[in-house]
Amino acid sequence: MPRGRTHRRSRTRRHIVAGTVAALLAGAGAGVLALSANAAPTVDITVDAGTSLGTLPSTAVGLNTAVYDSHLNDTTASALMKAAGVRQLRYPGGSYADAYHWKTHTLEDGGWVAPGTDFDHFMATAKKVGAQPIITANYGSGTAQEAADWVKYANVDKHYGVKYWEIGNEVSGNGYYGSKWEIDKHADKSPREYAKNLLAYAKAMKAVDPKVKIGAVLNTPGSWPDGAKAPGDTADWNHTVLAIAGKSIDFAIIHSYPSASSTADLLNSPAQIAGVTSAVRSLLNTYAGAHAASVEIAVTETDSTQSPANTSQAAALFASDTYMNWLEHGAVNVDWWDLHNGMGKAPTTVGGETDYLDQGVLSSGSCAGGHCEPARETPFPTYWGIRSLTALARPGDTMVKASSAKQSVAVHAVRTRNGGLNVMLINKDPQNSAQVWLSYTGYTPAPGKATTVSYTKGGTALSTTAQGTAGGQTLPPYSITTLQLKPSSAATPADAPSRAATPDTAAPVAPASGTIGTRAQATAAGPPVSRPEQSNTAGGLASTGTSNAVTYGAIAGLLALASGFVLVLRVRRSRASHGR
Incomplete structure (x- = not known):
């Protein structure tokens, strides 16, 4: 019963990348790169697929x-x-x-x-x-x-x-x-x-x-x-x-x-x-x-x-x-x-x-x-x-280490029994999309668009689509996005994907249709659901520890930018009543 660091080098890198891309575009006569002050923040994700945090139990x-x-x-x-x-x-x-x-x-x-x-x-x-x-x-x-x-x-x-x-x-x-x-x-x-x-x-x-x-x-x-x-x-x-x-x-x-x-x-x-x-x-x-x-x-x-x-x-x-x-x-x-x-x-x-x-x-x-x-x-x-x-994940899959450079995006990763790698990305920002760049050790994903399974605000189902790549994704606000990756046929243990392409933005999921109707009386019988409060001596929330070890695919990222990508900046509860 229930009862009861911003990376300075990231900012510097953005300025360097923006300047370099602008020069590339100017040299090619391609026009001017627009920078949006209200665009998605960038978050670096690392996945160490060679580690093991244990096998997912059947009782999980x-x-x-x-x-x-x-x-x-x-x-x-x-x-x-x-x-x-x-x-x-x-x-x-x-x-x-x-x-x-x-x-x-x-x-x-x-x-x-x-x-x-x-x-x-x-x-x-x-x-x-x-x-x-x-x-x-x-x-x-x-x-x-x-x-x-x-x-x-x-x-x-x-x-x-x-x-x-x-x-x-x-x-x-x-x-x-x-x-x-x-x-x-x-x-x-x-x-x-x-x-x-x-x-x-x-x-x-x-x-x-x-x-x-x-x-x-x-x-x-x-x-x-x-x-x-x-x-x-x-x-x-x-x-x-x-x-x-x-x-x-x-x-x-x-x-x-x-x-x-x-x-x-x-x-x-x-x-x-x-x-x-x-x-x-x-x-x-x-x-x-x-x-x-x-x-x-x-x-x-x-x-x-x-x-x-x-x-x-x-x-x-x-x-x-x-x-x-x-x-x-x-x-x-x-x-x-x-x-x-x-x-x-x-x-x-x-x-x-x-x-x-x-x-x-x-x-x-x-x-x-x-x-x-x-x-x-x-x-x-x-x-x-x-x-x-x-x-x-399914029972028997292996949980592996993954880390996020920012607390606003949580990450979990699993090596599947059939040789795949799945990566769950949770954007905890209720207002803003998140631009994530992913790097891997111990695994080389296949190139091309990545299969993703997403749940977004207002959704009434999980949405499966091919979007972005293993190296880059745009996460909608308040969303859960899972990349389901296959290994590259030419992969070697030392290979790691670069930021090879501009991630696609996930298609929005239509909100639930219909309205809430009125009912003459509750249809569920049972105990009351409110419970008396009790004291809580738990301490404050701990901060999330994250790794600073991030692999940057700078050249691939610049190529993506040069091809037209716009860089975006931007007391325990009561216990008595539910019968627990």
Whole structure:
């Protein structure tokens, strides 16, 4: 449950290039080169295809589902999830998991669950999608025996082969540190008690199926209540839990909801991920013993709802960027919250777009404050941000190092299993196009126009076209563009493409047609979606570190310019209500 350098040489180079090109044009009698003061800024991108940041796991792209979702099993939703490359589904839904009794399909204290969302129906949907399940066992109001019985039913009786099992959801939100959003019926709510019970759950569940993987709930480093100590404690939650149970777990669970006061802050927040994963890995190295390297990290909840953008374009850009940053830094799974969720209050306007303040990637067709969402199962931009990942990578592909000279453009790159190289470029500027020049080591792309798959503001689909080259592209404002490159037949390891041609500008994608209609009442039942605020002690946003090692194809660039190119210058969120 969610809760909660400008390069001086660049400027100099532009003046030198402009002067040189002007001289070339004058000598050839070709006229005068016009310089536009309002044109796209230039950004240098480097891709080191000879490196490896790891292989993309089959569990990489995940999504949360919940037993309160009346539309969990909609055929359209299943088809959209499959098309988006979702390969892991989390169930039964955040904080609801600590109240859910799987045998009776009921919630502790009589909470509401939607018909047809029981475990077997969920597994049928997971099979349609082609996704592995990750199950959150009931720690808050359940027992180790109840969890072991679930493993037996799933893997022995039904042969579902469920591998990943979390023991509880955000258990430290049980009131032990003052703030309470998580059900926990244990008399002792300390991290010591959780660790002791975690061992009991793991023993009982593995006695049924030794192949299951058991996950421990940790606090995300840098986010409250990480570092907090209750009276009498000598260590915080993470150190206490791992000191007791670290040698008996198979994966560590963290949740990430970046707190951002602006869309710019949101889009820069993935820079924090490297530090978070490093801190978790350090804890595991300290406490997990000889098998520390094999203990995985799973980000089983994340989204952008601690920022102004929930369903608008900035959230889509954040989705692509945050998935890849987590995966590049060692996470085996990232699960977005949520499939459907519904509006909590009247929509807002973000960057000229309606933002429905919905944590789902698909509309539930709900209404709030006299306003209604689009028709049920309409994909929000966040859906397209996640689906853009299908153009970049598939399970088994190798993530490689890539860097951008400016924070305004994010880059991710993948070597495909068939010998290709895909490069995702995210222009985070809401107003301006970006002119990017790319250089490569360890790979020589084929010449000619590059195949690109793009998602732009207002789009209702991914757009595939041939435009620009491997060496140069123009990125529309607030866009995701993925280059799908093939190797040059004459490539050698030392070859690198130059700025051989003027990049084409991507054709604009037509905005969504139609208007939002009114509805007599919300069509999605479920819990309220607002949650009480809680304190947030996370620090400020980190800046993105980028490499200065850029290869310039100056001669090829001058030829392109001489042929007619115009150089262009220019408190954690609340937790109670969505059932997490």
